[in-house]
Amino acid sequence: MTKPVLSVEALSALSARNGTYVLSDVSLTLQPGEVRGLVGESGAGKSTIAKAVLGILPSTIRIAGGWIRFEGDDLLTARPSVLRNLLGRDITLIPQDPQTALNPARRIGAQLTDGLRLKLGMNAASARARAFQLMDEVQIRDPARVFDSFPHQLSGGMRQRILIAQAFAPNPKLVIADEPTTALDVTVQKEILRLVRRMQEAHGTAVIFVTHDLGVVAKICDSVTLLYSGHVIEQGATADLIERPRHAYTRALIAAGPRYDRPGQGLQPVPERVFADLRKEIGQRETADV
Amino acid sequence: MTASDFLSRLLAALLTLFGVGVVIFCLLRVVPGDPIAMMISPSATPADITALRAHYGLDRSIFEQFVIWIGDVAQGDFGRSISLKRPVVELVGERLPASLELVFAALIFGVVSGGLIAVAGTLSRKTPVEPLLDLINGLFLAVPDFIWALALVLLFGVLWPVFPLSGRMDPSVSTDFATPFYLIESMIRLNLAVMLDILGHMAMPVLALGLPLASIIARTxxxxxxxxxxxxxxxxxxxxxxxxxxxxxxxxxxNAVGPTLSLTGVQFTFMIGGTVIVERIFSFPGIGSMAIDAVINRDLPLIQGIILAFGTLFIAINIIVDALSNRLNPRQTHG
Incomplete structure (x- = not known):
């Protein structure tokens, strides 16, 4: 078996405000080139995991225990100089909202090349050449115009393509995609999903795909980790999890999704009984921990 | 800015100035106070007074007086000062440059130090330095320019007399300047002794005018x-x-500088208003201290001229601030 790119081990995190667990005993392992869906409703802890890996947790959240190992080295205890080398080069981010993730006052070209220059030490000319190559990879048709544009002159989908190009620019080993399609039109969403998948395959990059949408997971993820209230409920290969869900919550979630093959049938919310059982189970897990 | 934009701004500016002229002209003639009463000797007879009134045209209706005045102004004639017996254009031309040097120095001081404090505060966020900076800045924010002026007089004029207390420069310094912009001229001529003397005289009024600006820029x-x-x-x-x-x-x-820029424009016009008192405290021979004398003497033409000069300045500042904020926003320049 190959060495995992990322292994999160027994990670727990506390809210500094009220002392409740936002993550408890979360473990997951990511092999090189694997696309992992991190799924859960708001507050399930999926973004917290992503932020913890990137070292950008807000001051209101404190790590209470566990390890985040990147190729064997723990990120939580790594020296700042080591982290600076890893983050932005081996681990990069595709942010959620392409509106706020590009600096409105700077041209696309400058924003696309400054990472290449700062992290990879390229000179201006080779960074520019690489930027054009990347824009070609993410299928931007008139790269010369886009290179000299300001963000407000591009569509949301176009901006997200730039951000994907930026994330894959340093040939990272792990890309964290934080709901990159949530802020986009449905028609654009599909293209962006395909693009992330294609870029990931071309670069052999492992991806953590944070989403609340099981439909997205089914389309592009090799494996899934389903979270609820900071706990891992179920994880495994996507096909297994969707076809043979073991946990009642998973089953209910799958049933709650829209069925385009049966348009007459309305949406089925997750039954209250499932939540009650889930909360009981989590309560038992937390008392067992103590 | 396109040519038609420029024309419409110019037209709007002229209309505004006309409005300012109407208001100040009528106001000065409605409020109590009589320029003739300020200039006559106790022995003057009622006939003398009537003659003087007729001489200055004050016996005519306000409307008539206004038409005559605005007609002259349109031809560049702002009248003669009643108390100083010299053309208003000449007087304003002598005094305005001194005030301009003062307020622009205070503007540069306020923007640079306010900007540095803001950047220092941002770099030190989430450290104990940040609340300390905020506290000091909050105190500075609460002190108006004339209080600064008095405090500075006590501090650097009396307790530790490092700066000269009054005037624009030492009387012993040569005064053969080609322009009324003494500071700029001495800089261009690299006349270091004169430049330092002028800067020394400007130090306290610049601090008094610039510190409130610095603290409000720092906060915003x-x-x-x-x-x-x-x-x-x-x-x-x-x-x-x-x-x-x-x-x-x-x-x-x-991305952050926009609100500060607009605010600086507004505060800068307040600061020009502040020169009236601060120049008085430091006996600085600018247009502000001349304004006070003009008001005390009910010197109607001079007051009108000074107010129009201030008005032109305010409008110019607003146009510059607008142009700058358009430049800074790529949505405006690259639509």
């Missing part, structure tokens, strides 16, 4: 910078390996 800019620093593009910049300094100056500043 720091708030905007802190807001920009939590945006995703700053987070990505950090991941791309930018230093905190570069994140503040290169990424956040251009």
């Amino acid at each position: 800019l720091k708030e905007a910078l802190n807001e920009a620093m939590v945006q995703d593009y700053v987070l990505l910049g950090r991941l791309k390996g930018m230093s905190e300094m570069r994140l503040v100056l290169g990424e956040a500043l251009r």
Whole structure:
């Protein structure tokens, strides 16, 4: 078996405000080139995991225990100089909202090349050449115009393509995609999903795909980790999890999704009984921990 | 700015100035106080007074007086000062440059020091330095310019007399200047002794006018910078390996500076108003201290001329601020 790119081990995190667990005993392992869906409703802890890996947790959240190992080295205890080398080069981010993730006052070209220059030490000319190559990879048709544009002159989908190009620019080993399609039109969403998948395959990059949408997971993820209230409920290969869900919550979630093959049938919310059982189970897990 | 934009702004500016002229002209003639009463000797007879009134045209209706005045102004004749017996244009032309040097020096001081404090505060956020800076800045924010002036007189004029107390320069310094902009001229001529003497005289009034501006810029800019620093593009910049300094100056500043720029424009016009008192305290021979004398003497033409000069200045500042904020916003320049 190959060495995992990322292994999160027994990670727990506390809210500094009220002392409740936002993550408890979360473990997951990511092999090189694997696309992992991190799924859960708001507050399930999926973004917290992503932020913890990137070292950008807000001051209101404190790590209470566990390890985040990147190729064997723990990120939580790594020296700042080591982290600076890893983050932005081996681990990069595709942010959620392409509106706020590009600096409105700077041209696309400058924003696309400054990472290449700062992290990879390229000179201006080779960074520019690489930027054009990347824009070609993410299928931007008139790269010369886009290179000299300001963000407000591009569509949301176009901006997200730039951000994907930026994330894959340093040939990272792990890309964290934080709901990159949530802020986009449905028609654009599909293209962006395909693009992330294609870029990931071309670069052999492992991806953590944070989403609340099981439909997205089914389309592009090799494996899934389903979270609820900071706990891992179920994880495994996507096909297994969707076809043979073991946990009642998973089953209910799958049933709650829209069925385009049966348009007459309305949406089925997750039954209250499932939540009650889930909360009981989590309560038992937390008392067992103590 | 296109040519038609420029024309419409010019037209609007002229209309505004006309409005200012109407208001100040009528106001001065409605409020109590009589320029003739200020100039006559106790022995003057009622006939003398009537003659003087007729001489200055004050016996005519306000409307008639206004038409005559505005007609002259349109031809560049702002009348003669009643108390100083010299053309208003000449007087304003002598005094305005001194005030302009003063307020622009105070503006530069306020923008530079306010900007530095804002950047320092942003760089030190979440450290104990930040609340300390905020506290000091809050105290500075509460002190108006004339209180600064009095405090500075006590501090650097009396307790530790390092700066001269009054005037624009030492009387012993040569005065053969080709322009009324003494500071700029001495800089261009590299006349260091004169330049330092003028700067020394300007130090306290510049501080008094500039400190309130500095503290309000520091507060506004720091708030905007802190807001920009939590945006995703700053987070990505950090991941791309930018230093905190570069994140503040290169990424956040251009997006944060807009509100501060508009505010600086407004505050700058207040500051020009502030020269009236601050120049008085330091006996600085600018247009502000002349304005007080003109009001005391009910010198109607001079007051009108000074007010129109102030009005032109305010309008010019507003146009410059608008042009600058358009420049800074790529949505305006690259539609």
